Amino acid sequence: GAGVSQTPSNKVTEKGKYVELRCDPISGHTALYWYRQSLGQGPEFLIYFQGTGAADDSGLPNDRFFAVRPEGSVSTLKIQRTERGDSAVYLCASSLTGTSGGVDEQFFGPGTRLTVL
């Protein structure tokens, strides 16, 4: 596609429910990142995929959060037993190679605004 797309754009759920957030990266990009952004804050790193594997999941806050990228393209961020504190904008980004040390610009999607009531 032309850019990174994310669905849904908005998700309202109740405390304790399960949600899935989807990210479609730019075609051909091997690296995919998930971030969480609260109001007035910068994006906070959650997890990074290189191909199908999670290369770094150190930013996932706890075991209620899980992400997959089974075919190395689309990724799904899964949140179990949602809590009010999970309310935020969840951003997905992709880059061509994901290698450090060089200019590997991350292209961001529009985000999914998650509201937990």
Added chain:
Amino acid sequence: GQNIDQPTEMTATEGAIVQINCTYQTSGFNGLFWYQQHAGEAPTFLSYNVLDGLEEKGRFSSFLSRSKGYSYLLLKELQMKDSASYLCAANTDKLIFGTGTRLQVFP
């Protein structure tokens, strides 16, 4: 630890020049990104500095001093559409973002 500091808010007038500073302390450092983010939209790439010095790109320039852990973004000939948040991010194999500087440009 990882720490990125930038001012929370700045204001400026149309046509002026503004400098947004960013200091960082990170374990590991490959370079420094600047992103622009309009309200309710995704961040968009502005610049990436790996080496010390100034990089100019049209109305926007970015400076890096690795020894001082310091960068700035310089915006010239400000326009109303430059009102946005400007995010500084250290590349440590993953991006560590600052809280962003909300810039308001007044006529």
